[in-house]
Amino acid sequence: MENIDPSSESQLHIRLITKQEQYAVPDIPYSVPATIDTIGLNTLLNALLKEHSDQHKKQEFDFIVNGELLRVLLVDHLQEYGLSVEDIVTIEYIQRTPPPQPEDALLHDDWISGIQVNGNWILTGCYDNTVNVWSIHGKHQASVSGHTEPVKAVHWLIPEDPSAGFATVSHDLTGVLWHWEPGSKEIHPCIALRGHERPIECLGINTERQRIVTGGWDTHLKVWSSSLEHDTEEPAHKRFKGMSSRVPLFTLLGHKEAITSVQWIDTNEVCTVSMDHTIRLWDMELCGLKNEIMGQKAFLGASWSPLSKSLITCSADTRIRLYDPRSVEGTICKTTFVSHTLWVTAVAWAQHDEHLFMSGGYDESVKLWDTRSPKAPLYELSGHEGKVLCVDWSNPKHLVSGGTDNSVHIFKNKKTT
């Protein structure tokens, strides 16, 4: 390949295409200097668009060359991927994801280890054994202290329906299903999930099947019913802290170390990641192990996207990895995202975009990623002053994260299409 001197005025021929029709430009080759970067291409594209329609407002675009976002000079990008500079380079452009705007910070009494947004309500689990509900506008709605140990994960039972209640799991070996009427200050514990032998670390809920799966330090994956109705009328003395207790429907054994995250892939499949370096897929119909993927490092968190049908995991080695757990051939790890400097403990897919996800790590940063840009995140959302323990992007409009600085940071995402 030619080694082009950046100072020389060599020209490249490019072709600009897009899938967003409102920003389409004529499909003709343009000649641009080889050293053009995103800013230059933006100027060019905006000029072209302006030629076509007068109403065009200046827009920021991102350019995808060879499936990856252009972040350096075009010629360097081509060199890195070994593409010829003689041919016409096809550049796809997309509207740039707008930077999330910091909106609010919700101050708690202790570390926040679990968070989930449902509509306008933010549910947080706290190290001071409390579960809190906040409105998205930063108003503390309700708080309850039902657990005796730190709450590790929280999950709404039905997305888009806060009235259905939520589930929390804690280090006190129990999970609790809570009933909460939106707007009320009272949270009622309904059912205690008792069966784990060691602290519970994570939970996942499948609404269709009304199932909860939990995993923890006893390496067991336990499946429970998520219905809020009491199974049987129990005598009052058998109740656990005023709740009727529920035992797991079944227990799946297989992991050798703590399960750090469970994700429902579809109604029949659950994916777990564990500290024992494995990702396991479980069949919920047959109650058995379906597939096992060996990783390199201990997994600390994972998130499944039904849009892109892939799993992102975060490990103790500062990397975020994108897996396609269903593929059986080739490398199962598709992409590795490198930017964090310390452990990454939480990742969450965007619910509206198959390319976007966010991550939070011990380096006190929350990052917004595009899967097409593995070397650098789109945005770094600063604000945390401690380790980030949990992130959530269930509501496309809001990116939330909680950490050891006792605060939940809310970032507003403008573009939600």
Place this chain on the structure above:
Amino acid sequence: MTRKREKRKPPKSISVVERHTDIDEKNEADEEDENVYFNTIEEEDENSASDSELEDDSDGETEKVLEDFVDEVNSEEYSDSDEHNEDDNLESANDNVNKADSVDESESDNELEEDDSYESEEVSSAPESDSDSDQEEKIKGPLKNKQLKQQSVKVNNKLSKLHQNGKNKFQNENKEFPSGKDEYADGDTSDEEDIRNTIGNIPMKWYDEYRHLGYDWDGNKISKPEQTDTIDNFLRKIEDPDFWRTVKDPQTGQEVVLNENDIELIRRIKEQKIPDVSFDDHAPWIEWFTSEVMQMPLRKFPEHKRSFLPSRDEAKKVSKLVHALKMSWIKSEEERRKEKAKKEPQFYMLWQTDDQSEEMRRIHKHIPPPKRPLPGHAESYNPPPEYLFDSRELKQWNKHKETPWKRKLHFVPQKYDSLRKVPAYSRFIKERFLRCMDLYLCPRAIKMRLQVEPDDLVPKLPSPRDLQPFPTLLAIEYKGHTDMIRTITTDKTGQYLASGSDDCTVKVWEINTGRCLKTFKTDAVVRTIEWCPNEKLPLILVASGRKVILINPNVGDFLQNIKADEILKEKPQSEVIVSDRVKTTVRWDDPTEEEYEKGFRIILSHFKEVTQVTWHGKGDYFASVMPDGQNRSVLVSQLSKRRSQLPFAKSKGLIQCVLFHPSRPFLFVATQRHVRIYDLVKQAMVKKLMSNSHWISFMAVHPGGDNLLVATYDRKMLWFDLDLSTKPYQTLRLHGTAVRAVAYHRKYPLFASGSDDGSMIVSHGMVYNDLLKNPLIVPLKRFQDHTTDNDFGIFAVHFHPLQPWVFSAGSDSTIKLYSN
């Protein structure tokens, strides 16, 4: 003799007799053979001459002798009984003959006993002929002439043989024997008669009943000679002057008169002299083999074969010499002489320089000194005028007086009319000296310098990249203690970390988040803590001051915590009487109400400060170390029975650290300089490891149990392979300051060490199952994140029980987790 007699005899003889003569012949031949060695040639000639003489004479006088002989035969009977009584002389002579004969024939002894006849003994030694039984009947009457003759000859024969037998070992003088003339003078011609023993060598008593004695040629019986009675004998003794020398031949029963020679012989034998008269026992001694070195030594044995074969070695030498002669490398004497003759005058190279000389070539890689340039015109005594300095050049030359090496020429060319006007060169000596100095000081051989790259000296170790996973990243810091942290430990699942600090607290942390979950306050500085390896007993063993406290941290499985509490509440009732020695050492206490609330479950109060505690792998026994406790410094306690014992009666030194073997009932005890391994079951020392260092600080045992890592205050780490030797398998000098902490990973082949300079080094320590393969030790990574305080750096290192992560705790009151 016999041979001649044979010829004379008619060829009548039957085969049996023929055979006999053969034997006779042989005997004689044997005798002759023997004589060859001893007789001189003349003697033999004489002998043969006398033989023939004897033969000739005997023929004529046959009849004359007959009568005498008959008398002799008759007288035999008389001599039979009384002979030995009356004639001592003869008896003794006979005796002597017997003695001489008995050497050869043992049979004669038997005969002597049975027959009681001396005569028989005399002739028994003579060769005997086979008996011809056919003749038994025929001879009964008086003996025929011929027969008598035969018998007398036979007797004589035998006597002559007796002589020979007596002296054959020494010599015989046949010159005088048989003295034929004397015999014939006596009228005894009995030797001419061919009388022989016809019965063979059988006991004579067999013929006692018969009147005959064997058979003659014709098969007729040979009648016994007439038996004489004692009166006859007596009469004969008076009458016969030869009676004293008459003996009876036992073979034939006839009487034989011994001649002078016989008498002499017997006498000599009796006197114990050599029977041979002629033998000179004072003859001059001929030294055949002598100690004196002779010019041509006489040797009896022949030369060895090899002395006749040409030597191969010599042949080689000779061929070399021949070759050298051919190539004219060596010169023959003649040639040399010739050369000498035309001797030429010897020259040597006057101007030969040492670089040309032969001996310089032998110096290996010799560098010849640089050659001096040949003198040019300027050096000439009469240089052309253009070489002479003009005033400007001279000025230039003089200008460089201080810096003579800048001059073009080191001298000023001078012009002389003739060579003899050239004066002596004033600088000659000086320049020679300088030249010599140059040559002497200049190295004249190429010095071989060893080209060693520093990289070549470093042992080939695998790249750390290939030895992953190992911790590389400082992941989490656990902050909360207010003073330096001396010790850390983790629970078995890898969820919790506990630390003990100089701020008298024990803290329990959540590993993955760095959250401090619990804090336990104690009364004194916490020296060591260790989580119980038994999962069912979630207890932390804490050594704080003089107390060893078992704390239930109440984290993790609450059911198990409650169960453990219940177990500990039940105090075992044991009948065993605790000895005073133990009683004064330790006291098991129950915690007070307040302490129980804090989580304390059992408190052991020791008599001295406890610096270290360690669990046994099963989680029932634990050991505590009190370095000041003298011979009570190591205490082993059993939790289930709440009992303590002091395993050692004697103090072996200041004990630094003890450890239980992970699988076997061994206890490692580290004193300042040695590590001793005790078998707790056999109550005996198994091994003593020589640390070769001054002060051991800490040690860790490989989970396999065969390798021990010892940290020392003198900056070393010692890896002991217990199967290999009692000396360190490897000494690792990775740290610049005292090493205070070492730890092995339970699953991964990793070990870590922390030192006072605040650095922790993680190394790869692979132990192979193959006993022949030594452990592989590769230092992997150095972490320098702890700040030193008061010259203290890292106090404790500990590996995550499951992940390849490592914790380090130091004097900066933080714990750091390094993950991969």
